[in-house]
Amino acid sequence: MNYKKFVLPFIIFFITCSTYAQKTAIYTNPLKDYNHAIELYQNKAYVAAQHKFNNIKSNFENTSELKANCEYYAANCAIRLGQRNSDNLMQNFVDKYPTSTKRNNAFIDVADYYFKIGKYSYAAKWYKKVNTTNLSLKKEEEYNFKYGYSLFVNKNYSEAKNYFLGLLDSQEYGAQAKYYYGFIAYNQDDYTTADKYLGEVENNTSFKKNVSYYLADMNFKLGKFETAIEKSEPLLAKSRGLEHSEISKIIGESYFNLQKYDKAIPHLKKYKGKRGKWNNTDYYLLGYSYYKQNDFENAINYFNKIINGDNAVSQNAYYHLAECYLKLDKKNEALNAFRNAAHMKFEPEIQKDAWLNYAKLSYENGNPYKSVPEVLQEYNTLYPNSTHNNEINDLIISAYITSKDYKGALEFLKNKKSKKDIGLYQKVAFYRGVELFNEGKFEQANEKFKNSISNPQDPSFTAKSTFWKGESNYRLNNFTDALSDFKSFSVNTEASKTVEFEQVNYNLAYTLFKQKEYSKSIEYFKKYINKNTNDKIRINDSYLRIADGYFANRNYSSAINYYDKAIGLNGIDGDYAHFQKAISYGLTGKENQKIDELNFFLNKYARSTYRDDAFYVLGNSYIKKGNTQKAISNFDQLIINFKRSPLVSKSLLKKGLVYYNSDQNEKALASYKNVVNRFPNTAEARQAVKDARQIYVDLGRVDEYASWVKTVDFINVTDAELDNDTYESAEKQYLQNNHNKSITGLKRYILKFPNGLHLLQANFYLAQSLFSVNKRTESIPYYTYVTGQPQNEFTENSLSRLALVLLENNNWQRAIPILERLENEADLPQNITFAQSNLMKGYYENKNYNKAVKYAETVLKNSKLETRIKSDAHIIIARSAIKTNNENKARAAYKEVEAIATGELKAEALYYNAYFENKDGSYRVSNQLAQKIASEYSAYKYWASKGLIIMANNYYELKDAYQATYILESVIKNFSQFNDVVDEAKAALSKIKIEEAKTNESVKN
Secondary structure (H helix, E strand, O other): OOHHHHHHHHHHHHHHHHHHHHHOOOOOOHHHHHHHHHHHHHOOOHHHHHHHHHHHHHHOOOOOHHHHHHHHHHHHHHHHOOOOOHHHHHHHHHHHOOOOOOHHHHHHHHHHHHHHOOOHHHHHHHHOOOOOOOOOHHHHHHHHHHHHHHHHHOOOHHHHHHHHHOOOOOOOOHHHHHHHHHHHHHHOOOHHHHHHHHHHOOOOOOOHHHHHHHHHHHHHHOOOHHHHHHHHHHHHOOOOHHHHHHHHHHHHHHHHHOOOHHHHHHHHHHOOOEOOEEOHHHHHHHHHHHHHOOOHHHHHHHHOOOOOOOOHHHHHHHHHHHHHHHHOOOHHHHHHHHHHHHOOOOOHHHHHHHHHHHHHHHHHHOOOOOOHHHHHHHHHHHOOOOOOHHHHHHHHHHHHHHOOOHHHHHHHHOOOOOHHHHHHHHHHHHHHHHHHHHOOOHHHHHHHHHHHHOOOOOHHHHHHHHHHHHHHHHHOOOHHHHHHHHHHHHOOOOHHHOHHHHHHHHHHHHHHHHOOOHHHHHHHHHHHHHHOOOOHHHHHHHHHHHHHHHHHOOOHHHHHHHHHHHHHOOOOOHHHHHHHHHHHHHHOOOHHHHHHHHHHHHHHOOOOOOHHHHHHHHHHHHHHOOOHHHHHHHHHHHHHHOOOOOHHHHHHHHHHHHHHHOOOHHHHHHHHHHHHHHOOOOHHHHHHHHHHHHHHHHHOOHHHHHHHHHOOOOOOOOOHHHHHHHHHHHHHHHHOOOHHHHHHHHHHHHHHOOOOOOHHHHHHHHHHHHHHOOOHHHHHHHHHHHHHOOOOOOHHHHHHHHHHHHHHOOOHHHHHHHHHHHHHHOOOHHHHHHHHHHHHHHHHHOOOHHHHHHHHHHHHOOOOOOHHHHHHHHHHHHHHHHHOOOHHHHHHHHHHHHHHOOHHHHHHHHHHHHHHHHHOOOHHHHHHHHHHHHHHOOOOHHHHHHHHHHHHHHHHHOOOHHHHHHHHHHHHHHOOOOHHHHHHHHHHHHHHHHHHOOOEOOOOO
16 A cells, blocks of 8 residues: 555545634534535545545435435445445445435446456446446446456456447447457457457557467468468567467467478477477477478477377377387387377277288287287278288288297187198197197197197198107107107108207117117117217217116126216216226126226215215125125215115115124124114015024024014014015006006005005005006105105105105195205205205295205206206296395396296296396387397286386386387286286386376376
């Protein structure tokens, strides 16, 4: 408030009051006071006037016009002073004096006052009350303009328009009325009316600037783009800020619609958007302009900011974005853009063309959201009359094969009868068979190879299927069938053209070896060696098997020769070759050389699994040489250092025999009793009882023997014959592979003789029979019994089978202790490897990552390891490293996995490689790896979906918000089965949208 304006009326009031106070006695004429109050009001002394009017109004009659005037002016003063409830005072006056001549003036005065100070909503309220009947023409025009303008300012255009309409020809208000009337028509999209009236005031200096803008915008909206440009360009030089932005938009879009894209670009770029934000259409206009200039990089930079688009503009944008990507050979990015356009129905022709491109790109580069064959089939379903249907059908089969979805390909081809389709079926059946073979599903693989052979369209695949059918039969122990398959393959004219042909002699040799056809086996191993001099591992193995063949045929000198050849290669199983060589010397009567070789073996191979065998054999050799002291020493070495070896009981028996032959009867008895106590109910224990009996008889201490033998619960002389007969009957069925009958007989024996002489064998054979007829879970208690007995000849096999069954039941808690025993007690290297490779998995499952890594590293030290087990070991190391945040170790391990793994493990390794590249800022490299998962391993949807999230993050870092958001939205939509993946995608998408919403008003976060 202006201080001077406030104080002056107060001073006047004070002076006036003082003057009147002095003259009260002299001047008492009420009319005089009234006139003085009027004078104060006219002089704008509203405080003093209001006070005066309020003081003197009581001097007049209630029906007096003067009293009404006092209240009118008092209320008017209140309004002008901005006092509270001033409106109510005036309304009270109107209500109290409805016939007052000041009534209409009151409305106009109040309205004019509010109009003058810019309170147009208040002004409009009071103008509405005015009765214009008695107003002069001039006053009515003034009233119409002010009321119309008040309504205009309050955006009540429909009512305002009516008041301006009557002023269009007014000399005083005509120009203004035309401007506002034209503006209202412009605002209501009545461009004909707007053009007429705004055009009439275009050169009026008061309105020129605004009118020129409206005319430019109006012509743009009317599609008169050249006129819009003509009207707009002169305004640019004088405009600033938001105004400059809006004019630039009109010019830019006008040039765009005139297809003058080079001229449109600079103006479109100057547009600042609404509240500093562009929308999807703004990005489209500039992106398309660059696209038409063949500036695809810049086009992409604007197209890819169009997020959440769901209209025809967006569909066009995504389609042209895809074209830009293709022009720059960015096929992965183009795939997503075409897919987006293909799933929008605003422009059917664009949709159809986008679908075709999407389908073809899926075939070329893979599809991370659906299997490629599914995408191709969906296109044919959507467009059954397309001229591209035959081409797409060919791509479907090829896609199944490329993506290694052989199961799906077989399903697709099963009812197709053309020669071409039958030929494809043969190939796919072969590939499916190899896939199943690699998964260890040999029976199923065998069936697929048979299917391939039964559709002999391609001789090469017939030959290859025959070979792999042989491999499957070999793994199933169907050696007769395997031999037939390998022989058929070897004489097939196409076989020599295949890679499998190089090892057919090796396979024939092994199959014959398994059938104990040692002479023929040797012949084929030698053929293999003569033709494959570069395969050192198989040559080494061939030397060993040739030597074993000669050994089995008792041609020990030739066996020694080939064991030496294997030793000379310094390959794997050198310890086995040395050991067998020593045995061969003994069998040729060269006992001294045998002893020397065994001692050499024990000195050289400190960790060999054959050491307990060597000590045992060496002990026997020293017995032959009469050196009982060294014999006992070697047996003791075995007994002390290999407590769980099945040779411990045999060594104790040998010690007893040595002591007996050297008349050390008490020591002999102690050794025999040790066998009985430690290994009850075994063949060695029964032999020990017999040998002990002989000593007691020799010593004449039969009563002592009788007392002792009663404490041995597995010896029952009276039931022995029945025990033997019952057992032998059941055993005979087992040995003849009549497993169902052997199961019945062995169960009967165990039930009838709970402490029987053959209880150990009975439990083992029963377990084996149940295992053979796929009643594996039922075998568990019988294998458990065998493993619970002292070390015996069945322990290792039982531990191996029991572990296998427990693993099949996913019972890690029971399996781990069994595997630990197997690792420590096994003699066969394959069983040790089996134990260690599964222990690493078991400890990982139990979250004991340090032990898991330890076992994985142990497994990797085995040079004879299969590739599959190697990849398992590396993956355990990698996963454990991830769990323990050892990133460097995880990187190295996943690199190893990637190099050798197949299938899902390969997909996992590729994902982590992509993950680490993303962390290193190598976004393009990371994307290439994620795309490889999508194209080659899309069947493994978990890793494919996680790879897509990495890809989205990469694209956002590369400033491609479209790709990032589209991929994340697709992950959320297509992979709902993986909660963790969807949650991760949602979090990433929310983060991006929050950021993008800062510059794009079309983005809703």
